[in-house]
Amino acid sequence: MLVAPKRDRRAERREATTAEILEAAWELTRSQGLAGLSLRALAEKIGMRPPSLYWYFNSKNAIYDAMFAQGNRQLLARLAEQRWPADAKGILRLSARAFVEFSTEDVQRYQLLFQRTIPGFQPSAEAYALAMQVVDQMRARLAAAGLTEQRAFDMWTALVSGVAAQQIANEPGGDRWLRLIDEMVDIYVDRFTGKQARREKG
């Protein structure tokens, strides 16, 4: 009687090729821009003919979708691997730094994940769920720092994404805005945690 082997070598190989395609896609976007990605160039880069890509992805949008999901998984992993301190200010500093560094590392990934720059693209439900997980993680970090109100969270995301946006738009690869993170956290903390915040609430 035939038994299924423990390892599915075919599935493994398929996964490996899929990963290779995505890696090549990221590289191409870095040089051609996110919207400039073409299946021809992608196929050529990995030594395939364009139609062969369709064995792995049903459409170009499916590739964007996989990239979107992968980027969000990378960010989740990045957040998970941090050694989170216990104090509020430490948590906020690390949270901001991790996000801004992740964003500035790869402009195209930043645009795909956080901006609506590709005309037709909308992430699938599965990919979008990962993006929601990222938001939940951020919210959990802020809660760990004692901040639970929606208003405080919105202000926080504005501050952090502002630093990232300016760094990317005006000095990609530099650290002119990155260096402002600690001070930004200070002025945020002054307002939203500790004595002052309690005084305003009471």
Add this chain to the structure above:
Amino acid sequence: MLVAPKRDRRAERREATTAEILEAAWELTRSQGLAGLSLRALAEKIGMRPPSLYWYFNSKNAIYDAMFAQGNRQLLARLAEQRWPADAKGILRLSARAFVEFSTEDVQRYQLLFQRTIPGFQPSAEAYALAMQVVDQMRARLAAAGLTEQRAFDMWTALVSGVAAQQIANEPGGDRWLRLIDEMVDIYVDRFTGKQARREKG
């Protein structure tokens, strides 16, 4: 003897058509995305054949360039038409509100002016000079509010563009982040002007 008439009707007509093309281009980008603009669709929208556009613009990039310049002129006009108050906090509030409202009004314009989303596009020297004027205006407003340091200016642009970015990315057309502007100005002012700032300096 022939004398040149005071009005150059031909030039006027050419200008009018140029303006019409640009207006149609903006409308198309709003529905198709910035990168999705095509000369075919643009020509059709104004009842022309595609080659006729080349009488007015040498290339597609020239159209993007004119749009870039126009957007910056619109922002300069917007800043100029404000009735600027005398007090620092009033100046900052109006400055932030004017910029964020301008940004959220038209997402494609925002992307063209403030983000590098089109693969090949780089503004011409003339158009770029207008973008510099915008920055100078912003800097002048901040100076009028008593803030002259580079670091304070960088922090300010991060805060303002963060509010705009979040509003556009997460709730286009809404005011969830717009409503945070006054509070954002408050926490900024607490840090960078008045007693506290002087104490930190001294």
Add this chain to the structure above:
DNA sequence: GTCTATATCCAGATAGAC
């Protein structure tokens, strides 16, 4: 100024052989 006709090239996607 606007047109027709055309050049040149590229895009994403499918059919079906092997």
Add this chain to the structure above:
DNA sequence: GTCTATCTGGATATAGAC
């Protein structure tokens, strides 16, 4: 799984008539 061949349609841009 990967290929060749092909479909269909799009793009920007130019030449030259009117």
